[in-house]
Amino acid sequence: MSIGQIYKHRQLGLTDAQVVEMYTYMLKARMFDERGFVLQRSGKIAFHVSGIGQETAQVAAAYALQKGKDYFLPYYRDYGFVLTVGMTMKELLLSVFAKAEDPNSGGRQMPGHFSHKKLNIVTGSSPVTTQVPHAVGFALAAKMQRKDFVSFVTFGDGSSNQGDFHEGCNFAGVHKLPVIFMCENNQYAISVPLHKQTAGSIAERAAGYGFPGVKVDGRDALEVYRVVKEARERALRGEGPTLIEAVMYRIPPHSTSDNDLLYRTKEEVEENRAKDGLPVFRQYLTGAGLWSDEQEAELAESIKAELNEATQYAEQAPFPLPEDTLRHVYAEEGGR
Amino acid sequence: MAVITYLEAIRTAMKEEMERDESVFVLGEDVGKGGVMNATKGLRDQFGEERVMDTPLAESAIAGVAIGAAMYGMKPIAEMQYADFIFPATNQIISEAALIRYRSNNDWNCPVVVRAPYGATGGGALYHSQCPESVFFGIPGLKIVAPSNPYDAKGLLKAAVRDADPVLYFEHKKCYLGITGEVPEEDYIVPIGKADVKREGTDITVISYGITVQYALRAAEELAAEGISAHVLDLRTLQPLDKEAILAAASKTGKVLIVHEDNKTGGVGAEVSALIAEELLFELDAPIMRLCGPDVPAVGMNPPMEKFFLLSTDKIMEAMRKLALF
Numbered sequence: 061m062s063i064g065q066i067y068k069h070r071q072l073g074l075t076d077a078q079v080v081e082m083y084t085y086m087l088k089a090r091m092f093d094e095r096g097f098v099l100q101r102s103g104k105i106a107f108h109v110s111g112i113g114q115e116t117a118q119v120a121a122a123y124a125l126q127k128g129k130d131y132f133l134p135y136y137r138d139y140g141f142v143l144t145v146g147m148t149m150k151e152l153l154l155s156v157f158a159k160a161e162d163p164n165s166g167g168r169q170m171p172g173h174f175s176h177k178k179l180n181i182v183t184g185s186s187p188v189t190t191q192v193p194h195a196v197g198f199a200l201a202a203k204m205q206r207k208d209f210v211s212f213v214t215f216g217d218g219s220s221n222q223g224d225f226h227e228g229c230n231f232a233g234v235h236k237l238p239v240i241f242m243c244e245n246n247q248y249a250i251s252v253p254l255h256k257q258t259a260g261s262i263a264e265r266a267a268g269y270g271f272p273g274v275k276v277d278g279r280d281a282l283e284v285y286r287v288v289k290e291a292r293e294r295a296l297r298g299e300g301p302t303l304i305e306a307v308m309y310r311i312p313p314h315s316t317s318d319n320d321l322l323y324r325t326k327e328e329v330e331e332n333r334a335k336d337g338l339p340v341f342r343q344y345l346t347g348a349g350l351w352s353d354e355q356e357a358e359l360a361e362s363i364k365a366e367l368n369e370a371t372q373y374a375e376q377a378p379f380p381l382p383e384d385t386l387r388h389v390y391a392e393e394g395g396r
Numbered sequence: 397m398a399v400i401t402y403l404e405a406i407r408t409a410m411k412e413e414m415e416r417d418e419s420v421f422v423l424g425e426d427v428g429k430g431g432v433m434n435a436t437k438g439l440r441d442q443f444g445e446e447r448v449m450d451t452p453l454a455e456s457a458i459a460g461v462a463i464g465a466a467m468y469g470m471k472p473i474a475e476m477q478y479a480d481f482i483f484p485a486t487n488q489i490i491s492e493a494a495l496i497r498y499r500s501n502n503d504w505n506c507p508v509v510v511r512a513p514y515g516a517t518g519g520g521a522l523y524h525s526q527c528p529e530s531v532f533f534g535i536p537g538l539k540i541v542a543p544s545n546p547y548d549a550k551g552l553l554k555a556a557v558r559d560a561d562p563v564l565y566f567e568h569k570k571c572y573l574g575i576t577g578e579v580p581e582e583d584y585i586v587p588i589g590k591a592d593v594k595r596e597g598t599d600i601t602v603i604s605y606g607i608t609v610q611y612a613l614r615a616a617e618e619l620a621a622e623g624i625s626a627h628v629l630d631l632r633t634l635q636p637l638d639k640e641a642i643l644a645a646a647s648k649t650g651k652v653l654i655v656h657e658d659n660k661t662g663g664v665g666a667e668v669s670a671l672i673a674e675e676l677l678f679e680l681d682a683p684i685m686r687l688c689g690p691d692v693p694a695v696g697m698n699p700p701m702e703k704f705f706l707l708s709t710d711k712i713m714e715a716m717r718k719l720a721l722f
Contacts, residue, residue, distance in 0.1 A: 165499055167501075168498065173499070176503070183467075183496055185491055185492060185495065185499065187487060190487065190488060190492050193456065193461050193463070194461075194467065196461045196464060197461040197467070197472075198468050200470075201464070201468035201469070227452070227460070231451065231452055231454065231461055234452055388497050390561045391559075391561055
């Protein structure tokens with residue numbers, strides 16, 4: 061590793077402690093995700109949808125944004141993202157167990173449908189890409205109220221074919237709104253591969269909407285950090301949106317209800333597993349003298365303990381009351 | 397009190413709400429110049445092009461961006477140029493706006509207003525005359541209003557803007573210039589969820605909303621001369637339905653006619669009818685009748701087909717007479 065590479069994070073304005081913390085979130089997301097599979101396979105939870113292989117881009121993007129200020133519209137694989145902007149492991153586990161205390165939906169939605177108003181995480185749904193115009197709406201509010209925040213929205217490659225993607229990008233381009241669109245191009249829209257989804261380039265679509273599109277290796281955390289940070293600065297300068305296409309690979313199946321070997325080979329998955337961004341980042345930290353096997357073991361141990369505690373807590377937490385089914389269709393008397 | 401048109405009532409409501417609250421803004425295709433219906437005429441001069449925002453021609457974005465802004469705390473009034481063109485925005489309205497509070501367990505809410513000019517005006521044909529309210533009717537989380545006169549139009553739009561939940565505001569285009577009425581200068585709202593007895597009567601009950609309320613009132617006037625006393629209930633809000641008022645109006649005469657321009661099958665009248673049947677069967681003196689648009693896709697362009705399709709005072713009067721004689 062060259063000197064230039066070693067100091068890349070410092071060149072980007074990231075401290076040693078920050079890159080180590082980034083790695084911590086990546087590993088947390090990875091281990092939470094693996095726990096999700098175990099819980100589903102053992103019959104403790106109904107469903108898990110995974111973001112394994114995408115954590116580098118998720119955590120890096122979150123790092124480039126401002127917590128408590130910017131608004132976030134993550135899509136359903138963004139565990140790395142939501143953990144980095146402040147959601148706790150316990151809150152994620154409460155969601156997979158669908159418990160009353162789950163801040164995402166009070167146990168109403170499937171896991172991966174994030175929401176946390178205090179953390180500026182905007183509620184999401186299952187029909188894909190509907191959140192893109194919403195992000196544009198937040199950005200419009202920022203512009204109208206002269207507030208210096210940006211909205212950040214993620215979605216998959218399949219999403220970039222939906223009308224809402226194009227309508228949202230166009231609206232934001234016309235009005236030069238402070239929004240960052242990040243496509244987590246993981247090569248598959250459930251079972252349909254990218255070449256059957258998109259004939260051209262996703263990043264280049266931005267040109268048609270009058271703003272920059274940037275293609276970045278989503279497995280390179282520092283590059284993702286750099287482009288998201290630049291996009292944020294552009295947005296705050298009033299120069300409008302940026303589309304980022306972070307290229308990566310979804311290592312596990314679409315969800316626990318999907319058999320991915322019906323549409324791709326084991327070899328292909330293994331080949332991509334070898335390119336996983338998480339160990340690459342770990343290697344970078346080790347090369348920079350910031351990380352060691354001992355630290356890795358210690359961190360994994362502490363995450364495991366946190367996970368165990370959160371799992372136990374969530375499993376034992378009460379479900380919502382059956383009659384709470386009827387609540388919050390509309391604002392309630394005396395409430396919001 | 398000033399006598400103004402239904403259209404002026406809608407415009408005045410927007411103007412006053414924008415003056416009252418800086419977070420209220422209007423967005424939609426062509427709204428800057430005043431909108432194709434002139435509903436937003438003059439608003440850009442007063443409030444600027446940011447608050448009376450011309451958007452790209454893309455209904456899903458108009459609704460979706462409004463939803464995002466509403467979740468932030470703004471009060472968007474999104475205009476669909478014609479209600480017939482609301483369908484590209486249906487996913488945003490039904491899957492998103494309606495569910496945001498529920499799915500986030502009250503964490504987020506979405507106080508958006510979507511204005512949808514609907515109904516036939518003559519010569520509008522398919523795609524410029526349709527009544528799509530039944531598509532949204534029965535979607536929990538949405539509120540739907542459909543005023544029949546200027547007073548209600550203004551008061552309901554103000555209530556919609558101030559509501560914490562998404563409201564679809566169906567404004568009948570034929571009322572725009574044809575219906576005038578007294579509207580107070582001072583601030584008032586018409587509460588969402590409350591129907592209104594527009595005429596007291598003792599022989600038959602007509603339940604309706606939108607332009608057909610006006611036809612029913614005219615028909616009632618003429619039938620009074622024949623000795624038939626009609627009670628006319630204007631639903632005003634389609635969702636949530638004012639169940640109490642519907643049952644009270646139905647039990648008053650025991651003979652019910654439900655009238656709307658929308659198709660009969662699956663229309664709002666079907667639900668009103670079911671409500672009455674569930675609760676009041678033994679108080680009825682005649683089968684519940686419905687007079688609605690026929691079950692064809694939409695009204696035709698040519699005058700003979702249009703006349704055949706559309707409801708009128710005469711058609712309603714005939715149905716009322718038939719019910720009275722039952």
